[in-house]
Each structure stands twice: as structure tokens, then as C-alpha cells.
Amino acid sequence: xxxxxxxxxxxxxxxxxxxxxxxxxxxxxxxxxxxxxxxxxxxxxxxxxxxxxxxxxxxxxxxxxxxxxxxxxxxxxxxxxxxxxxxxxxxxxxxxxxxxxxxxxxxxxxxxxxx
Amino acid sequence: xxxxxxxxxxxxxxxxxxxxxxxxxxxxxxxxxxxxxxxxxxxxxxxxxxxxxxxxxxxxxxxxxxxxxxxxxxxxxxxxxxxxxxxxxxxxxxxxxxxxxxxxxxxxxxxx
Numbered sequence: 001x002x003x004x005x006x007x008x009x010x011x012x013x014x015x016x017x018x019x020x021x022x023x024x025x026x027x028x029x030x031x032x033x034x035x036x037x038x039x040x041x042x043x044x045x046x047x048x049x050x051x052x053x054x055x056x057x058x059x060x061x062x063x064x065x066x067x068x069x070x071x072x073x074x075x076x077x078x079x080x081x082x083x084x085x086x087x088x089x090x091x092x093x094x095x096x097x098x099x100x101x102x103x104x105x106x107x108x109x110x111x112x113x114x115x
Numbered sequence: 116x117x118x119x120x121x122x123x124x125x126x127x128x129x130x131x132x133x134x135x136x137x138x139x140x141x142x143x144x145x146x147x148x149x150x151x152x153x154x155x156x157x158x159x160x161x162x163x164x165x166x167x168x169x170x171x172x173x174x175x176x177x178x179x180x181x182x183x184x185x186x187x188x189x190x191x192x193x194x195x196x197x198x199x200x201x202x203x204x205x206x207x208x209x210x211x212x213x214x215x216x217x218x219x220x221x222x223x224x225x226x227x
Contacts, residue, residue, distance in 0.1 A: 004157075031213065042119075042203050042217030043158065056213060091157050100165040101146030102207045104215060106157035 002027065004107035006092050012113045013082055020078045021110045025094030032075050033104060034067055035091040036060065043091055043106075049075060050097065082114045121204055121218025128194055129226050136221045137188040138204035146207035147180050147187035148215065151200045158203055162189070184209070194225050 005024040013019050025032050030051050035043035046065070048056045051072035061067075064082075069075040079086055089111050093104040121138045128134060138147070146165055150158035162173050164180035164187060171178055177190045187206070191198055201222050205215040 006157075033213070033215075035215075040219070042121075042205070042219050043215075044217070045214035048213045050213075058214070101163070102148070102213060102215060103146075103160070103163050104148070104205075105160055106150075109155075109157045111155070 004092055004094050004105055006090075006107035006110050008110055009108060010111045010113075012115060015084060015114055016081055018078065018080045019082060019112065020076055021090055021092075021112075023075045023077070023092030023107060025074070025092070026096075026105060029094035029096050029105075030072065031095040031097055031102075031104075032069055033093040033095070034075070034077050035093065035106075037089040037091055037109070038087075046077075079112075082112075084114045087112055087114045119204055119206060119216055119218040121221055123221060124219065125222040125224070127224045127226065130194060130196060132194055134191040134194055134198075134223060135188060136202060136204075137186060138206070138218045139186040140206065140216075141185065142206075143184045143209040144187075144206035145184075145209050147178070148205040148207075149176075149178050149187070149189045150203045150205060152203060152220070153200050161202075191223075194223075196225050196227050199223055199225050 032049045034046040037043040049069040064080045089109045091109045093106045149161045152158045162178040169180040175192045201220040204218045
């Protein structure tokens with residue numbers, strides 16, 4: 001049973017550098033979400049894909065952030081010109097279209113530290 | 116933005132005791148989810164609720180979707196040390212958005 005997989009688990013980068021994270025959802029899931037979590041807070045929604053289409057973006061997703069899901073399978077989240085305020089846990093989740101509501105399963109997250 | 120008020124923020128209990136926590140909002144939700152998160156890990160889904168009034172159990176955990184669709188609660192019975200962690204409620208707002216809105220979490224400590 002393969003759950004949502006995220007890579008890397010940890011990333012330390014210098015301010016101003018670009019970083020890219022990868023998410024592999026549960027194989028039959030066609031919805032994929034990115035969330036950000038800072039210390040002591042609940043996750044905050046960033047963006048959501050249905051298959052390869054990016055259907056919703058949060059105002060938190062500044063111009064420096066870009067997410068893709070080119071073939072409707074894995075997704076990448078890129079942060080350009082990182083800032084110290086970008087330090088957080090970046091969580092990916094997936095869900096299956098259909099049913100009565102969202103049932104999102106999360107990966108283990110990527111912990112980003114910007115120094 | 117939308118907020119979920121989750122309470123209490125933390126609890127310290129003895130092993131074997133029951134725990135209750137809840138989430139409230141001024142907004143109406145279509146879905147309520149409860150997650151548990153361990154340090155450095157992603158949230159793990161515990162229970163999903165989709166109908167007002169729905170009561171669902173998962174082992175020692177019981178959760179309910181409030182009748183007004185603006186709240187939900189989670190009970191843990193006969194707590195054990197491995198229940199330690201942070202519990203989050205999350206809701207999907209009425210209106211079609213796919214995003215989940217999370218509470219700030221409830222940190223549970225269980226003393227053996």
C-alpha cells in the first residue's frame with residue numbers, strides 16, 4: 001500500500017536560491033493538493049490540481065511559487081528566490097474524485113529551512 | 116479568511132482517561148475531517164464526516180458532524196500513550212472549493 005510520497009524530506013537552502021519539491025500521490029487519486037504548515041499552526045491551502053489542471057490557487061501562492069502536474073500524476077512545487085519567511089513544512093495530499101466530499105491523504109511533508 | 120476555532124489548545128491527561136475536543140466556525144461546512152500529526156510527519160486521517168448529524172467511530176475514536184454544519188467534535192476513549200500528538204480538525208466549506216480549512220490543533224499529552 002503506497003501512500004503519498006514527498007521528496008526530499010528535508011531541504012536547507014540559502015536565501016535567494018530556488019528549490020523544487022516533488023509529490024507522488026496515491027496512484028488512483030486524480031486530485032492533488034499543496035499545503036504549507038508553519039510551527040504551531042494548522043496546514044494552509046496553497047493550490048489544487050484535478051488531473052493536470054490547476055483549478056484553485058491561494059493568495060498565499062505568490063509569484064515566486066509555481067506548481068505543476070504535467071501528466072496528471074506527480075507534481076512539483078518550485079519556490080524561486082527563497083526568503084526566510086518561506087521556511088515551513090510543505091505538505092502534499094491527494095484525494096479521489098467522486099464520493100460526497102474531500103477525503104485527503106497527506107504525505108510526510110518536506111521541511112524547508114531558508115538560512 | 117475562514118477560520119476554525121479548535122479547543123482546547125492542549126490537554127494533559129492520565130492514561131485511561133477520555134478526551135474531548137471540538138471545532139467551531141461561523142461558516143457552513145460540507146465535510147469535516149479529523150487528523151493526527153506526530154512531530155516532523157504529515158497529518159494522518161482519522162475520521163471523515165459528510166452529513167450533518169453523522170456520528171462515526173474508528174476504534175476508540177468517535178467524531179460527530181454538528182447539526183448546524185458549523186461544528187464537529189472528536190472523542191478519544193480510554194487513552195493510551197501512543198495517542199500523544201497534535202489533533203487537527205479540517206473542514207471543506209460549502210460552495211464547491213476543494214480546499215480544506217484547518218484548526219490550529221490540540222496538543223495531547225498522555226501520562227502513563
